[in-house]
Amino acid sequence: MADVVTLSREGPIAVLTIDNPPVNAMSQSVRAGLDQHFRTASSDAAVKAILVLCAGRTFIAGADLKEFDTGVHPPLHRDLFAAFEGSAKPVIVGLHGTALGAGAEFALACHYRCAVPDAKIGLPELTLGIIPGAGGTQRLPRVIGARAALEFILNAAPVAAQKAKEIGLVDRVLDGELRAGAIAYAQELVSQGAQPRPTSKLSVDTSGFDEAFIQSSLAGVRKKMRGQRAPDYAVEAIQAAIALPFEQGLDRETEIANLTLDSLESKALRHLFFAEREVAKIPGLAESVQPRNIRKVGIVGAGTMGSGIAIACADAGLEVTIIDAGAEALARGLSSIKKTYESSVARGRITAAQQAERTALVRGANELAALADVDLVIEAVFEDMALKQDIFRTLGKVCRADAILASNTSTLDLDAIAAVSGRAAQVVGLHFFSPANIMRLLEIVRGRNTSQETLATALAIAKRLRKVGVVVGVCYGFVGNRMMLDGYVREADQLLLEGATPEQVDRVIEDFGFAMGPFKMNDMGGNDVALRARETTGIRAQRPSPYNESIDEMARMNRLGQKTGVGFYRYEKGDRTPLHDAETDSIIAKVAARFGVKRRASISDAEVQLRCVYPLINEGAKILAEGIAYRSGDIDVIWTTGYGFPRFRGGPMFYADSIGLANVLAEMKRLHALHGHYWEPAPLLAELAAKKSTFQEWSKSRKA
Ligand SMILES: NC(=O)c1ccc[n+]([C@@H]2O[C@H](COP(=O)([O-])OP(=O)(O)OC[C@H]3O[C@@H](n4cnc5c(N)ncnc54)[C@H](O)[C@@H]3O)[C@@H](O)[C@H]2O)c1
Numbered sequence: 001m002a003d004v005v006t007l008s009r010e011g012p013i014a015v016l017t018i019d020n021p022p023v024n025a026m027s028q029s030v031r032a033g034l035d036q037h038f039r040t041a042s043s044d045a046a047v048k049a050i051l052v053l054c055a056g057r058t059f060i061a062g063a064d065l066k067e068f069d070t071g072v073h074p075p076l077h078r079d080l081f082a083a084f085e086g087s088a089k090p091v092i093v094g095l096h097g098t099a100l101g102a103g104a105e106f107a108l109a110c111h112y113r114c115a116v117p118d119a120k121i122g123l124p125e126l127t128l129g130i131i132p133g134a135g136g137t138q139r140l141p142r143v144i145g146a147r148a149a150l151e152f153i154l155n156a157a158p159v160a161a162q163k164a165k166e167i168g169l170v171d172r173v174l175d176g177e178l179r180a181g182a183i184a185y186a187q188e189l190v191s192q193g194a195q196p197r198p199t200s201k202l203s204v205d206t207s208g209f210d211e212a213f214i215q216s217s218l219a220g221v222r223k224k225m226r227g228q229r230a231p232d233y234a235v236e237a238i239q240a241a242i243a244l245p246f247e248q249g250l251d252r253e254t255e256i257a258n259l260t261l262d263s264l265e266s267k268a269l270r271h272l273f274f275a276e277r278e279v280a281k282i283p284g285l286a287e288s289v290q291p292r293n294i295r296k297v298g299i300v301g302a303g304t305m306g307s308g309i310a311i312a313c314a315d316a317g318l319e320v321t322i323i324d325a326g327a328e329a330l331a332r333g334l335s336s337i338k339k340t341y342e343s344s345v346a347r348g349r350i351t352a353a354q355q356a357e358r359t360a361l362v363r364g365a366n367e368l369a370a371l372a373d374v375d376l377v378i379e380a381v382f383e384d385m386a387l388k389q390d391i392f393r394t395l396g397k398v399c400r401a402d403a404i405l406a407s408n409t410s411t412l413d414l415d416a417i418a419a420v421s422g423r424a425a426q427v428v429g430l431h432f433f434s435p436a437n438i439m440r441l442l443e444i445v446r447g448r449n450t451s452q453e454t455l456a457t458a459l460a461i462a463k464r465l466r467k468v469g470v471v472v473g474v475c476y477g478f479v480g481n482r483m484m485l486d487g488y489v490r491e492a493d494q495l496l497l498e499g500a501t502p503e504q505v506d507r508v509i510e511d512f513g514f515a516m517g518p519f520k521m522n523d524m525g526g527n528d529v530a531l532r533a534r535e536t537t538g539i540r541a542q543r544p545s546p547y548n549e550s551i552d553e554m555a556r557m558n559r560l561g562q563k564t565g566v567g568f569y570r571y572e573k574g575d576r577t578p579l580h581d582a583e584t585d586s587i588i589a590k591v592a593a594r595f596g597v598k599r600r601a602s603i604s605d606a607e608v609q610l611r612c613v614y615p616l617i618n619e620g621a622k623i624l625a626e627g628i629a630y631r632s633g634d635i636d637v638i639w640t641t642g643y644g645f646p647r648f649r650g651g652p653m654f655y656a657d658s659i660g661l662a663n664v665l666a667e668m669k670r671l672h673a674l675h676g677h678y679w680e681p682a683p684l685l686a687e688l689a690a691k692k693s694t695f696q697e698w699s700k701s702r703k704a
Pocket of ligand 1: 301302304306323324326379380381382387391410411432433434
């Protein structure tokens with residue numbers, strides 16, 4: 001194997017180049033190479049300064065995540081960084097790509113930092129539930145001050161070189177090429193007689209770092225890192241940088257970092273980090289299968305979903321032709337696309353030039369014949385089988401023979417849609433989530449006849465649209481909606497009939513960490529949507545009432561939620577704040593009476609939580625056993641990216657594994673005895689519980 005770190009000379013400058021593809025992770029071999037060449041360069045009298053660069057597309061983009069599990073072998077980060085920091089000769093780093101995590105921490109231990117303009121620097125540790133543990137929390141406050149350091153660490157997002165220069169994190173933004181520019185900068189420092197500048201010797205600027213600032217920063221971050229402790233630990237580490245001498249501060253940082261590493265929160269977040277990458281690996285999909293090149297997309301249906309999908313496509317630079325049956329509906333769709341872009345400009349998310357570019361990519365049409373030349377069609381008309389089949393029949397005739405046809409159906413049988421298209425191998429489900437231009441999740445529905453090439457193309461499209469594409473099989477509601485409707489929402493509804501209130505259920509679920517409780521969610525999406533799906537698919541008839549009966553009653557009474565001003569909650573005009581509505585209580589009581597449901601004076605919060613969350617686990621187990629999802633991690637990704645399940649709990653299946661499947665099973669049996677057949681434990685759950693195994697182990701064993 002070639003050396004991952006090499007040493008070369010440019011006049012008086014020793015250049016250490018790291019080449020550890022793909023992202024130059026700070027692995028043991030990189031540390032060993034840096035250590036070795038640093039010693040050589042240090043003892044060479046002709047060397048006046050040491051410059052560290054990376055080959056490939058980026059500077060060190062983080063720690064070697066494998067070491068989370070294997071443990072860290074010497075040279076340790078702390079010793080290595082101390083050696084560079086203690087160098088008698090100035091040490092300079094040249095940054096490009098993304099200097100993240102341990103990469104940024106290493107840069108902080110060096111004396112001078114230069115960067116190409118598009119380089120980015122960040123400490124994303126908090127997104128994994130940990131704190132920077134290689135000196136970052138101690139050195140960053142010494143370089144940019146405690147206040148800016150806390151902002152930087154809590155933000156967890158990388159900053160661009162120019163911004164890094166403004167806050168004092170980077171000394172020089174280079175113009176032009178990295179290597180030549182960095183060498184010139186190092187030579188300039190040598191000729192100026194620049195001295196080593198060890199960060200550890202600097203004092204921390206504490207101005208503005210007061211309790212009020214800390215509390216308001218934590219409050220801000222809690223919104224996006226709901227339920228997570230790592231932000232509080234980050235504050236503690238920075239306080240240690242102020243209160244303690246450097247070495248003791250590092251000791252404290254290590255203690256805190258180890259604590260966070262061991263936390264369930266960070267295990268959950270790391271699980272999701274890997275699971276989000278694993279979703280793209282499809283068992284049986286040969287690597288040799290090449291995705292089709294997609295440039296032109298047709299969208300059928302310019303409603304809520306169609307227009308959102310059009311924006312997602314145009315954002316990715318794809319040409320879009322959007323069709324609707326009625327001229328008015330089309331005009332509405334096009335105008336909503338235009339408005340979304342206008343508001344993005346107003347909010348500073350995109351420039352006016354980008355708006356113009358993207359708007360120009362979208363054109364409307366009235367006839368399916370306008371899609372004769374597109375590479376991919378995404379259908380998003382009403383959730384109605386006959387209508388969708390009609391459209392696929394026509395698309396099969398008017399589209400180019402090699403075009404791929406996708407449906408955005410949320411519940412319908414994709415195989416029945418594919419069957420009429422005349423090209424079932426080129427049909428796939430692309431199940432977007434609302435708002436389609438924002439939500440990261442894309443369920444890719446693999447039909448019985450979907451070809452490998454079509455599937456590979458769907459995965460490539462997901463990537464192109466910057467979404468997490470998770471491949472699922474065909475069944476009612478696929479993975480996400482099936483678990484939601486058949487488990488979570490069903491039981492939430494049942495709890496109302498037994499005596500809970502929408503407010504209580506929503507509060508308990510939000511306290512558990514969900515972004516939004518089920519009744520606020522129903523009111524937002526429209527209580528009619530699920531009823532229509534249940535009726536058109538015949539699912540309502542198959543299931544004994546009072547399955548989802550209070551939601552359906554709301555829909556039948558035209559209490560559709562926010563769009564009609566009243567649903568489970570009442571809404572003032574122009575305001576989305578859910579307000580209590582006494583009428584809801586009496587409707588629920590009437591439905592309960594109609595079905596003879598015995599009402600209780602109160603239901604404990606603990607019962608509400610368990611009865612809403614455990615059905616997800618049970619349904620998930622059935623989905624795994626049926627092969628509708630490949631891995632438990634896929635289900636976790638679907639629920640955390642598409643349904644607001646708390647990330648710090650790792651998704652429903654990871655959550656089950658973390659409580660222990662035997663415990664889950666015992667509860668499930670108890671509820672089965674009390675509440676009947678919906679609670680019958682899934683056979684896979686029972687099997688794994690008996691073996692003291694986990695969903696994750698089961699998923700891994702099947703891969704092998
Ligand atoms: N709304 C959601 O949250 C959501 C999420 C995921 C998937 N879906 C699915 O997306 C699809 C569309 O849902 P929506 O919420 O955008 O519905 P919508 O009612 O907002 O839009 C449907 C559009 O299709 C148009 N249409 C109807 N018949 C047509 C035809 N023959 N040719 C062309 N256009 C036609 C309608 O005029 C309307 O503009 C459904 O299959 C739905 O299940 C919806």
